[in-house]
Amino acid sequence: MDTSESTTGRPDPEPEAPRRRGWRRWAMDTRPLRRPAYRRLWGSTVVTAVGSQLTAVAVPKQIYDITGSSAWVGAASLAGLVPLIVFALWGGAIADTMDRRRLLLITNTGIAVTSLLFWFQAFAGLESVAVLMVLLALQQAFWGLNAPARSASIARLVPADELPAANALGSTVMQTGQVAGPLLAGALIPVVGLPELYLVDALALCVTVWAVYRLPSLPPLTGATARRAGVKEIAAGFRYMWGHTVLLLSFLADIVAMVLGMPRALFPQLAAETYAPYGEGLALGLLFAAVPIGAVLGGLFSGTFSRARRHGWMVIGAVVVWGAAITGFGLSADLWVAVAFLAVAGIADMVSMVFRGAILLSAATDEMRGRMQGVFTVVVAGGPRLADVLHGTAGSAFGPRTAVAGGGLLVVAVMLLLAAAVPALRRYRV
Known part of the structure; x- marks a missing residue:
């Protein structure tokens, strides 16, 4: 067995690393990668971050090829959102009642099988939108069950002082996949064809299943394996969130930033x-x-x-910078200036993701982490979709640039009001 992990998934203590000096103090903190268990989980994310984006490109492309309608593409997105929300909440409750490693094995296998079914229907030339939407709903259901367990496991694989670094490593990989995956899909489709994108994703998921298999067991620390994971347990998670203001505010901060300040629906018009x-x-x-x-x-x-120890202030500052950058983007008539503002917004979003994730993992007890991550998954997935509706409507009514700039200003104002009115977030520190 590796000496840096235990059979219960608790990270063993290590001597404190020497303080980094010069430019190295700014570079990514890779200490969590020295822990074999976390390295396996992170390594599986590296593989699937790109592979999942191949399917994310292939599904709407195939639906558009069949129907010639963007409305059907939008309907497919909605078909995937509903099971994602339902199963993310349920998956969070399940993650608090069973071995999270086992849950990850089951759900990653399910996602891999779904990718194979995507490949088969494309290879067989079914050209059925109904089949695609059913498979998409099934895939998102498995992903909803998987995501809370994956995120909640991190706190069992690294010590508390490395949580921001672990979140930064994971978030950077996912964001890199969102850039590289679509570019790779665009390059591969003319060469190998659409069905093979699904097959590549399925093969990548096999690597993920193997990496998860090699994780240590991650049973509930409180011995809660006999507890059910039903509506009562999901409701208990929401009551827990309402009773812990800092957790509630961490969710509200993301809702404010994404719903009011994510203008991607206006990108085509701009x-x-x-x-x-x-x-x-x-x-x-x-x-x-x-x-x-x-x-x-x-x-x-x-x-x-x-x-950083004042994680609450880091979240507040990041959301305010996001809003200010989106405002600058809305006011920019020059493309390159606009792109620069959006890049600044991306940096702020990374900071917000890292410290909101750290707060969720450190402020919640282990028996509640799965449910909190389930809510987190719903917020992250649902917020941008609500923003698409809001900004699309506002852009039609007031013009795209006015809608974007106004949304950014609202983000700044609402976040500062929340921080001033409820001190729990700004007072929170590790």
Whole structure:
């Protein structure tokens, strides 16, 4: 057995690493990767971050090829959202009642089988939107069950002082996948064809299953394996959240930032109107890529995260910077200035993700971490979709740039009001 992990998934203590000096103090903190269990979990994320994006591109592409309608593409997104919400909440409750390693094995296997079914229907030439939507709903259900257990496991694999670094490592990989995955999909489709994208994702998931298999057992620390995971347990998670203000505020901070300040629904209109002189295709690609690129840069230079102790202030500051950057984006008529503002917003989003995740893992007890991560999954998945509706409506009524700038200002105002009115978040520290 590796000496840096135990059979119960508790990280063994290690001597404190020497303080990094010079430019190294800004570089990404990779201490969690010295722990074999976390390294396996993170390594599986590296593989699937790109693979999952291949399927994320292939499904809407195939639906559009069959129907020629963007409305069907939007309907498919909704078909995936509903099971994601339901099963993320349920999956969080399950993650608090059973060995999380076992749950990860079951759900990752389910996602891999679903990817194989995606490949089979494309290879067989079924051309059925109904089949695609059912498979998408099934895939998102498995992912909803998987995500809370995966996130909640991190606190059992690394010590508390390394949680921000672990979250930064994971978030950077996911954001990198959001940039590299679609680019790779675009390059592969003309060469190997659409069905093979699903097959590559399925093969990548086999690597994930093997990595999870090699994790230590992660049973509930309180011996809660006999407890059911039903509506009562889900409701208990919400009561727990309402009783812990700092957890509630960490969710509200993300809702404020995403619902009021995520303008991606207006990117096509801005590319076609405001930034048309630069080339509509170029402008659209840059607008969609700018936030993930900024987030990756924020992760690469996240070395200072591990030294921060006032996690609440880090979240507040990050959300305010996000809102200010989105405001600047809305006011920018020059494409490159607009992209720069979006990249700054991406850096702020990375900081917010890292410290909100650290708060959830450190402020919640282990028997509640799964349910809190279930709510977190719902908020992260649902917020941008609500923002699409809000910004699309506001953009039609007031114009896209006004809607974007106004949303950014609202983010700043609402976040500062929340921080002033409820001191729990700004007072929270490790």
